[in-house]
Amino acid sequence: MELQEKIPVPIFTEVDRDVFLREICPQRRPAVLRGVPLGPCLEKWTVEYLGQKGRDKPVKIHVSTVPQMDFLRKNFVYKTLPFNEFVKRASEKKHSDFFLCEDESYYLRSLGEDVRKEPADLSKQFPDLAEDFHIPHFFEPDQFFSSVFRISSCGLQLWTHYDVMDNLLAQVTGMKRVVLYSPQDALHLYLSGDKSEVLDIDAPDLKRFPEFVKAKRYECVLEPGDLLFIPALWFHNTTALQFGVGVNVFWRHLPADSYDKKDPYGNKDPVAATRALQALERALRALDELPADYQDFYGRRMIQRIQKQTYCDGLSATSAQEDSDSTLTSRQFTKPG
Ligand SMILES: O=C(O)CCC(=O)C(=O)O
Ligand SMILES: [Fe+2]
Incomplete structure (x- = not known):
């Protein structure tokens, strides 16, 4: 096969x-x-x-x-x-x-x-x-x-x-x-x-x-x-x-x-993507200040937040429940479909 x-x-x-x-x-x-x-x-x-x-x-x-x-x-x-x-x-x-x-x-x-x-x-x-x-x-x-x-x-x-x-x-x-x-x-x-x-x-x-x-x-x-x-x-x-x-x-x-x-090859990530990846590294360094079980908890929530906001197929990647935390979801309403 x-x-x-x-x-x-x-x-x-x-x-x-x-x-x-x-x-x-x-x-x-x-x-x-x-x-x-x-x-x-x-x-x-x-x-x-x-x-x-x-x-x-x-x-x-x-x-x-x-x-x-x-x-x-x-x-x-x-x-x-x-x-x-x-x-x-x-x-x-x-x-x-x-x-x-x-x-x-x-x-x-x-x-x-x-x-x-x-x-x-x-x-x-x-x-x-x-x-x-x-x-x-x-x-x-x-x-x-x-x-x-x-x-x-x-x-x-x-x-x-x-x-x-x-x-x-x-x-x-x-x-x-x-x-x-x-x-x-x-x-x-x-x-x-x-x-x-x-x-x-x-x-x-x-x-x-x-x-x-x-x-x-x-x-x-x-x-x-x-x-x-x-x-x-x-x-x-x-x-x-x-x-x-x-x-x-x-x-x-x-x-x-x-x-x-500065990209002669056409393979450097777009500047906004590079900024986002750097911000993620900063976020991970911040989480590092917490004990492992807290890192696990916030890490999972961050992943869900990213999926909700960015995946083209929306929530299907996880069966994410409706998030009631308005600070986490405010931007998803402004995202064009
Ligand atoms: O054809 C090849 O050898 C590679 C082509 C390639 O990577 C490209 O066109 O970006
Ligand atoms: Fe290529």
């Missing part, structure tokens, strides 16, 4: 800006968009052509001895290669030149010019290649955040994580399996920051991660030319079924000032 039921990500054809904005984006659910024009990249981006146009621009890459990258045990190293040499190596199974071993795996997540300050932008770092890739104009130009090369060796698996921007992941060449989990399943994913500690999602260690089976697994296989809409906060885990070249485009779904200004 399979661990988790696989829920297919729906595939939409003939999606234009209008359909995307009216029917797909507001659902806040992942969707595969097939047949959206992406430009000549679909025919042009061979290994040879990428090398010619990307030239010897240095790129910082992940290199690992095994295709499943592990951020906990750090089984990969960061190395720098000229783009053309990197593409050649990523496209081959065995390498004559290598860092770790002859069948090492490669992954490029392209970066901005000033890595710490600027988000990646294909048109700045790879202008000759950016011409071939037509970004779908499904959002306003001032919402654009970054465009990022995603180039992987065959088999390369990137750990489950979330980003805070809306995202269109374009698969230009090669097939890629993507598994997604809803933000509502966050508690079943054993998070360490923005990443899930469950690395082997196909054969998880259920002694360590017993709750993982409760997470609903959404899955799709991207083909060249497909776009995957990944709404902000949706977890995703990608496996390149072949050597593949992708580009993802992040854009701001919330007002611009909701985001952390």
Whole structure:
């Protein structure tokens, strides 16, 4: 019996800006968009052509001895290669030149010019290649955040994580399996920051991660030319079924000032969420002044208070009884439905 039921990500054809904005984006659910024009990249981006146009621009890459990258045990190293040499190596199974071993795996997540300050932008770092890739104009130009090369060796698996921007992941060449989990399943994913500690999602260690089976697994296989809409906060885990070249485009779904200004990757929590998490830490330090049984009592009440106020499905998470304490419930009446 399979661990988790696989829920297919729906595939939409003939999606234009209008359909995307009216029917797909507001659902806040992942969707595969097939047949959206992406430009000549679909025919042009061979290994040879990428090398010619990307030239010897240095790129910082992940290199690992095994295709499943592990951020906990750090089984990969960061190395720098000229783009053309990197593409050649990523496209081959065995390498004559290598860092770790002859069948090492490669992954490029392209970066901005000033890595710490600027988000990646294909048109700045790879202008000759950016011409071939037509970004779908499904959002306003001032919402654009970054465009990022995603180039992987065959088999390369990137750990489950979330980003805070809306995202269109374009698969230009090669097939890629993507598994997604809803933000509502966050508690079943054993998070360490923005990443899930469950690395082997196909054969998880259920002694360590017993709750993982409760997470609903959404899955799709991207083909060249497909776009995957990944709404902000949706977890995703990608496996390149072949050597593949992708580009993802992040854009701001919330007002611009909701985001952390020092976030070149698009994965820092919105400023209000960071403030809320800091306030929670303060609240926990305050509770620490009390004996354990009082902490338990107030801790439970705080959890219920948070659930009532924030869960989209309201009280269903706990069969919370009507709370008669008006100081605790006053805000719930002002929350839009
Ligand atoms: O395609 C990949 O390798 C990863 C994509 C990803 O994490 C993203 O687009 O945010
Ligand atoms: Fe991502």
